Amino acid sequence: MDNFFPDRGKVGPTPSMTHxxxxxxxxxxxxxxxxxxxxPSKVVHQKANAALAAAGVKFEPTEESVEAxxxxxxxxxxxxxxxxRVYRSTQDAFWNRVTDSYDLRRQGFLTMLDxxxxxxxxxxxxxxTYQYPAYTAVExxxxxxxxxxxxxxxxxxxxxxxxxYGAAGENDFLHKSLAxxxxxxxxxxxxxIMDMACSIGQLTCELKRRFPDAEVWxxxxxxxxxxxxxxxxxxxxxxxxxxxxxxEDLDDLPAGHFDxxxxxxxxxxxxxxxxxxAIANAFxxxxxxxxxxxxxxxxxxxxxxxxxxNYHGYLAAIDSADNSEPYAPDFVRCNVxxxxxxxxxxxxxxTLADINAHGRVCDKPE
Amino acid sequence: MTDKATLxxxxxxxxxxxxxxxxxPQYFKDPMIDRLLEIVMLLGGEFWAMRDRLMVLEHLxxxxxxxxxxxIETFKPDENFTKANADLRKNxxxxxxxxxxxxxxxxxxxxxxxxxxxxxxxx
Numbered sequence: 490m491d492n493f494f495p496d497r498g499k500v501g502p503t504p505s506m507t508h509x510x511x512x513x514x515x516x517x518x519x520x521x522x523x524x525x526x527x528x529p530s531k532v533v534h535q536k537a538n539a540a541l542a543a544a545g546v547k548f549e550p551t552e553e554s555v556e557a558x559x560x561x562x563x564x565x566x567x568x569x570x571x572x573x574r575v576y577r578s579t580q581d582a583f584w585n586r587v588t589d590s591y592d593l594r595r596q597g598f599l600t601m602l603d604x605x606x607x608x609x610x611x612x613x614x615x616x617x618t619y620q621y622p623a624y625t626a627v628e629x630x631x632x633x634x635x636x637x638x639x640x641x642x643x644x645x646x647x648x649x650x651x652x653x654y655g656a657a658g659e660n661d662f663l664h665k666s667l668a669x670x671x672x673x674x675x676x677x678x679x680x681x682i683m684d685m686a687c688s689i690g691q692l693t694c695e696l697k698r699r700f701p702d703a704e705v706w707x708x709x710x711x712x713x714x715x716x717x718x719x720x721x722x723x724x725x726x727x728x729x730x731x732x733x734x735x736x737e738d739l740d741d742l743p744a745g746h747f748d749x750x751x752x753x754x755x756x757x758x759x760x761x762x763x764x765x766x767a768i769a770n771a772f773x774x775x776x777x778x779x780x781x782x783x784x785x786x787x788x789x790x791x792x793x794x795x796x797x798x799n800y801h802g803y804l805a806a807i808d809s810a811d812n813s814e815p816y817a818p819d820f821v822r823c824n825v826x827x828x829x830x831x832x833x834x835x836x837x838x839x840t841l842a843d844i845n846a847h848g849r850v851c852d853k854p855e
Numbered sequence: 856m857t858d859k860a861t862l863x864x865x866x867x868x869x870x871x872x873x874x875x876x877x878x879x880p881q882y883f884k885d886p887m888i889d890r891l892l893e894i895v896m897l898l899g900g901e902f903w904a905m906r907d908r909l910m911v912l913e914h915l916x917x918x919x920x921x922x923x924x925x926x927i928e929t930f931k932p933d934e935n936f937t938k939a940n941a942d943l944r945k946n947x948x949x950x951x952x953x954x955x956x957x958x959x960x961x962x963x964x965x966x967x968x969x970x971x972x973x974x975x976x977x978x
Contacts, residue, residue: 495925509928513907514900517944521896524948529956555873563884568956570882571892577880578893582900622862624869628877737862762865810873811880 494594501660502721503647504591504598511590518583519652525575529568530804537562537569537803548806550818555810558803573807580631580812583652587645588633598641605720610728613719615712619733624760625710628813636688636711643689643717661691667753667784668695672838672850674748674780679703683747683774685736685767686710686755690718690729696751697727703748710735737766745776756785757820764820768832775853781834783849786817788825825849899951903944910940 497505497512506512541547544561548554562569591598606613621637628635632649636642651658673679679700684693687707697705707729709715715731722729734742736755750771756764771781786800800808800821809818826836826849834851869875883889911930915922932940 495928497929498931509911509930510904510908513904516907516941517900517903517948520941520945521899521948521952524945525952525955533956550872552871552873559880559882562882567883570888571955573880573882574889574892575896577882578896582897622866624866627875760866760869762862766862806873807880811878813874813877815869815872815874 500648500651502724503651504644506587506590506648507593508590511586514586515583515648515652518579518586519655522575522579523655526572526579529572533566533569533572534803537566540565540569541802548802548818550809550815552810555806558806562803569803573811576807577631577811584631584633584645584649587648587652588641591641591644591648595641598644602640602716602720605723606716608723610726611719611722611730613715613731615715615733617712619712621710622735624763624816627815629758631813636714640713640716642711642713643715644713646714647689647717647721661695664691664695664753667692668699670784670848671696671699671749671751671782672780672848673700674778675837675852676778678778679748681747681749682706683708683750685739685750685752685771687718687731688714690715690722690731692751692753693718693729693731694722694725694727697722697729705729706747707731708734708736708739735763736770737763739770739774742774744773745779747774748776748779749782750775750779751782751784753784754786756783756825757814757817760816761819761823764823764825765828765832768828768834772832772834772853777853777855779853780837781829781851781853783825783829783851785825785849786821788823789821899948903947906947907940907944910936910943 494507497507497509499505500512506515540561541558544565546554546557546561548558559573562573606615625635625637628638630649630653632642632645633639634642636646639645654663657663681704682696682700684690684696684705684707687693687709688711690707693705693707697703705728707715707718708731709718710733712733715733719729719731722731736752736759752767752771755767759767768781775781789801800817805818805821808814826839829836829849829851833853835854836849837852838848838850840848881889883892908927911927911932912922914932914936915926915930919926
């Protein structure tokens with residue numbers, strides 16, 4: 490890869506950090522988050538929400554509302570301040586460390602992506618002159634330069650989400666389990682699959698493993714994501730096709746082309762007008778009898794409560810404002826099932842179990 | 856108006872949403888506590904990285920009788936080493952940060968089970 494540094498190989502399918510010290514630091518952050526952030530979250534959120542209720546402060550997706558919530562916590566619930574500080578500081582720390590570590594080998598990775606662009610199996614199509622819409626200028630989850638802002642965004646996303654997911658991030662375990670949950674069309678016929686907003690193609694590749702005879706496509710607005718997705722698929726010797734396409738901009742793909750379209754945690758990361766256009770595109774691209782499989786936050790209407798992901802009150806305020814999730818509150822407050830039905834889909838099944846198992850399975854009527 | 860222009864107009868509101876731009880939040884009455892807690896967490900990570908390196912160094916000396924920076928960097932631990940290392944790391948974190956929350960903040964459940972319930976948790 491780069492003559493200055495010894496080849497440390499991979500961690501599962503992901504290139505290792507440049508130095509062992511970076512890997513040790515990130516393992517520490519992962520465990521620190523489990524101990525101080527994930528473990529106490531339920532109790533801390535309940536206390537914070539009780540204090541907010543007592544103070545008559547309610548979360549609305551505005552800067553003023555979020556600052557009012559921080560003010561109540563500063564005054565009344567120091568442990569909720571600890572939780573938020575751990576969340577924010579560790580989130581920044583792991584993205585910074587991943588970015589700095591990979592950047593030491595930047596030229597080598599850029600060459601690797603250039604080489605992979607020209608190789609198979611599978612393919613990647615992207616546009617170096619693409620103008621990203623303004624809504625993508627978010628450093629989602631605090632990832633440095635976001636999903637679209639750096640040629641190595643896909644690579645950073647890969648290692649960063651390993652830290653974020655902890656054990657579930659090892660060897661694409663989460664995406665393997667998701668692929669196993671995907672429901673095929675009722676007639677069982679699958680010739681072509683599209684994984685919409687596929688990021689680095691983890692679910693896309695697992696779909697290819699599950700449906701090896703199908704032609705499998707992954708689309709994403711981010712060139713760095715689809716380029717790295719293609720590289721990752723090559724490394725796994727999987728014949729998958731990736732294209733740089735926004736979910737709201739799939740007009741040049743033929744209608745009725747796909748039997749199954751999947752979309753995993755896109756909808757809470759984009760504004761609602763994009764959600765609506767993505768749903769309309771999925772409807773157009775599916776053949777009659779085709780299936781749209783969605784996994785994302787539960788939507789709870791205008792008064793989010795304690796069901797599902799508990800994405801309301803203190804968690805929603807801190808996560809949206811301080812973990813750069815600006816679009817999640819609007820999504821949670823909408824009714825996505827209604828939006829799907831309005832577009833023509835027939836809801837076959839849904840589960841409220843939790844975010845990553847929250848499958849909504851819709852069929853395009855025959 | 857093209858759909859692209861219509862969409863741009865529809866999305867003009869997003870730049871005002873909390874989280875669209877980087878925030879610099881303060882969670883404690885004294886902002887110095889925010890900074891110090893962050894510094895302590897980062898120092899803990901640097902301390903752990905050194906401790907981990909020491910473990911690798913001792914292991915290499917015990918098993919190979921010599922050590923070089925490249926041998927440390929490319930060291931591939933076996934299962935026993937990985938488990939001992941992870942146990943020590945978790946214990947270190949618990950010892951250093953175990954009293955950060957009030958005692959009544961027991962770990963009775965979490966809102967991140969979708970993150971934490973990985974392959975190990977599922978057996």
